[in-house]
Amino acid sequence: MPATPAVPNGKRPTLADVASRAGVSTALVSIVMRGAKGAGQATRERVLQAAREIGYRPDARARLLRSHRSHLLGVQFGLQHPFHSDLVEGIYAAAEPAGYQIALSAVAAGRGEQRAVETLLDDRCEALILLGPQAPAARLAELAGQLPVVSVARRLRPSVPGLEVVRTADDEGAGQAVDHLVALGHRDIAHIDGGRAPGAADRRRGYRTAMNRHGLGELIRILPGGLTEEEGAEAARTLSATRPRPTAVLAFNDRCATGVLDLFLRSGVAVPGGISVVGFDDSHLARLAHIDLTTVGQDVARLAGLAVGRAVARLEGAEIPAGEQVITPRLVVRGTSAPPP
Amino acid sequence: MPATPAVPNGKRPTLADVASRAGVSTALVSIVMRGAKGAGQATRERVLQAAREIGYRPDARARLLRSHRSHLLGVQFGLQHPFHSDLVEGIYAAAEPAGYQIALSAVAAGRGEQRAVETLLDDRCEALILLGPQAPAARLAELAGQLPVVSVARRLRPSVPGLEVVRTADDEGAGQAVDHLVALGHRDIAHIDGGRAPGAADRRRGYRTAMNRHGLGELIRILPGGLTEEEGAEAARTLSATRPRPTAVLAFNDRCATGVLDLFLRSGVAVPGGISVVGFDDSHLARLAHIDLTTVGQDVARLAGLAVGRAVARLEGAEIPAGEQVITPRLVVRGTSAPPP
DNA sequence: TCAAGGAACTAGAACGTTCTAGAACTCCGT
DNA sequence: ACGGAGTTCTAGAACGTTCTAGTTCCTTGA
Numbered sequence A, B: 001m002p003a004t005p006a007v008p009n010g011k012r013p014t015l016a017d018v019a020s021r022a023g024v025s026t027a028l029v030s031i032v033m034r035g036a037k038g039a040g041q042a043t044r045e046r047v048l049q050a051a052r053e054i055g056y057r058p059d060a061r062a063r064l065l066r067s068h069r070s071h072l073l074g075v076q077f078g079l080q081h082p083f084h085s086d087l088v089e090g091i092y093a094a095a096e097p098a099g100y101q102i103a104l105s106a107v108a109a110g111r112g113e114q115r116a117v118e119t120l121l122d123d124r125c126e127a128l129i130l131l132g133p134q135a136p137a138a139r140l141a142e143l144a145g146q147l148p149v150v151s152v153a154r155r156l157r158p159s160v161p162g163l164e165v166v167r168t169a170d171d172e173g174a175g176q177a178v179d180h181l182v183a184l185g186h187r188d189i190a191h192i193d194g195g196r197a198p199g200a201a202d203r204r205r206g207y208r209t210a211m212n213r214h215g216l217g218e219l220i221r222i223l224p225g226g227l228t229e230e231e232g233a234e235a236a237r238t239l240s241a242t243r244p245r246p247t248a249v250l251a252f253n254d255r256c257a258t259g260v261l262d263l264f265l266r267s268g269v270a271v272p273g274g275i276s277v278v279g280f281d282d283s284h285l286a287r288l289a290h291i292d293l294t295t296v297g298q299d300v301a302r303l304a305g306l307a308v309g310r311a312v313a314r315l316e317g318a319e320i321p322a323g324e325q326v327i328t329p330r331l332v333v334r335g336t337s338a339p340p341p
Numbered sequence C: 001t002c003a004a005g006g007a008a009c010t011a012g013a014a015c016g017t018t019c020t021a022g023a024a025c026t027c028c029g030t
Numbered sequence D: 001a002c003g004g005a006g007t008t009c010t011a012g013a014a015c016g017t018t019c020t021a022g023t024t025c026c027t028t029g030a
Helices: A014-024 A024-034 A043-053 A059-066 A082-098 A114-122 A137-146 A170-182 A200-213 A229-241 A253-264 A299-317 B015-022 B028-032 B041-054 B059-068 B080-099 B114-122 B137-146 B170-183 B199-212 B229-241 B252-264 B302-314
Strands: A072-078 A101-107 A127-129 A149-152 A162-167 A188-192 A221-222 A246-251 A276-281 A295-296 A325-329 A330-332 B071-080 B100-109 B126-132 B149-152 B164-170 B191-194 B222-223 B247-250 B276-281 B295-298 B323-329 B329-330
Touching: A014 A024, A043 B329, A059 A330, A072 A082, A072 A114, A072 A276, A072 A299, A072 A325, A072 B149, A082 A101, A082 A299, A082 B100, A082 B329, A101 A114, A101 B080, A101 B100, A114 A127, A127 A299, A127 B114, A137 A149, A137 A162, A149 A299, A162 A170, A170 A188, A170 A200, A170 A246, A170 A276, A170 A295, A170 A330, A170 B323, A188 A200, A188 A229, A200 A221, A221 A229, A221 B149, A229 A246, A246 A253, A253 A276, A253 B252, A299 A325, B015 B028, B015 B041, B028 B041, B071 B080, B071 B114, B080 B100, B100 B114, B114 B126, B114 B329, B126 B302, B137 B149, B137 B164, B149 B295, B149 B302, B164 B170, B164 B302, B170 B199, B170 B247, B170 B276, B170 B295, B170 B329, B199 B222, B222 B229, B229 B247, B247 B252, B247 B323, B252 B276, B302 B323
Parallel strands: A072 A101, A072 A127, A127 A149, A149 A162, A162 A325, A188 A221, A188 A246, A246 A276, A276 A295, B071 B100, B071 B126, B126 B149, B149 B164, B164 B323, B191 B222, B191 B247, B247 B276, B276 B295
Antiparallel strands: A295 A330, B295 B329
16 A cells, blocks of 8 residues: 555645654755765665655655756647647657656647746746747747747747747658659649648748749649648638649648548549548548558657757757757658549 | 846846835735735835836746645646547636636656656645546545545546546437437447447447337447547448448447548448438537537536536535536537438 | 724745755774 | 765755734724
8 A cells, every 4th residue: 555645644745754754854855855865775765665654755846946947848739739749749758768847738729828838937947848839939039038948840030049949841841742743643733721820831832842843833723721621621622623623632731631531532532543632740640541641741759859859958058059950751652642543 | 028037147036036126025025916915005016017027927836835725736638639638628718717727747658647647746736637537446546535536537436535526428428329310210220339448338338228228129239449530440341341231320439430431431331321420529520511420419618617616616625415427418410310221 | 192903014934845064974094 | 093085964044935923004983
């Protein structure tokens, strides 16, 4: 029975409780609990034993209050965004071995970025990792003046001092998708974009550039889309009524592509027989056997690792050169792309 | 320019900084910042002005350390679970007006429930809200001995003292779905279940009971499924090869149902023309125009509100009667159910 | 005029930890 | 026996708040 409520009085056990039970000073208990050096082997075990017996757990808040460093990274993420979930998962994994804790703050309906960031700041995070932040650049710059800030998946023009950027080369990804389709023989390739979403502008540009590079400038067609299935389906509806209908579509992301797939399926357009569809992100969604989506893969683990790495580097005072890390995406060819009919 | 770094020295401004600038004691500044009574109108404004000028923000951790109450609710959720995201959103919304803060701790690959709960405890949360916890009942009971614990969407047999349960009447929901299908004229109705997932057993039971009630006991057919699109699609594959094929399917949840829909679509089985499909949850997914899924709606806002309510009630020492709150689901009829062919 | 009562304000002790000094003890070589 | 040089341990001051118990100063009513 490892965790009986323990201490007679109802309160949570403290250092002092452990100390008195083990017959040592609180300072020594502190040393033992942290695994710091300065305690003898025998006492160390006696203290640990006492701590175990009364179910002592160090109070993270008191600990942070006293120590100058908090070793806390604040992460702002969008609750409804599967891609963010993947990133958070990677961030947890990267932070642990680096000796940092994560504080999560969600952006949701009725809880804007401003509020999300404020709570992180109040919790004394040492650095901020913002996933796809939509806040104005000026606001981000202001934040970056106060503490290290890493923006993930959002491009920011002038390298504001103190502001790190980790992102995928969205333009290159879109280009890879176009190259792949062209190699298959496609010429009439449309793009359903992501509007004002982070990364959308770059993907648009990458699409345009690649089309031009292949001498297909006249066939460039960009439809307003978005990051949800619904918006993808809506754009696909428009597309399926157009003549001539393009033979391939590059969607803004996987969710959007799923909507596109679904609508085509329903309106009797075969994929990839009648039209090819390519997504972006390589989220869990794309890998599902029955979806089997050709998509531009973002290296989530790498993005997360770099984000944590940059934040930690800044905190540990390493002189780091560039303010931007751009990861090359790689195309994952699956079942939704084939030569044109 | 509201938030210039301020204080000459690099540190974050504190109560004492504000106090010396406004020419009052720290205690008074504390009073003003909390909006407590005991300060004159004029000084109040002078203090606030000073605080604004140096960009002071109270340190949440120091605050919690001192005050006996932390007003913090710890929420454990599954990162990859859209339904949990919805719940978290509702919990944020409910906690704010009740004067409580939320600390999030995610369950993800490489970060189990044990670890998630530990960090919440270390952060001195006053109560725990666990979304669909998978931990053994004994472990939950042990936790409940230490602080108020609310389990959402997981049924627990014996009412462990200190353990609150808030859940949807899963059996009733499954029953409603069957009733609806039977009313449309269906008899051969299959169920793709959720295996060991929280709520799955109840939904299975509800399905069985309703089938028996309608005298369709012999047609009961339960296929092993799961909570993802993939598992749904897999089960649907099996189903579409069976003869006679059922005329309707009740899926474990909306994600599972989406997989089912998708596979039927691909194998040329019309929905609802050839077969009806009903989901469970009424998540965002189900509402998408192109999916338009008939589903059993869980009242997320209500579940979240009750979870927070129970936790708060327990904390404020209200004597609350039952240990379980069961919400009645309600069927949302959309486009994937129709009379059998 | 005076006491009573309240409003405005403050000193200083908490909260549970870590950190800085320094004390006490051991272990050595001389 | 003596002076380092480690070790192991401890007292007590932080950290940034809130809380308790005052103190001071104003009203006000008799």
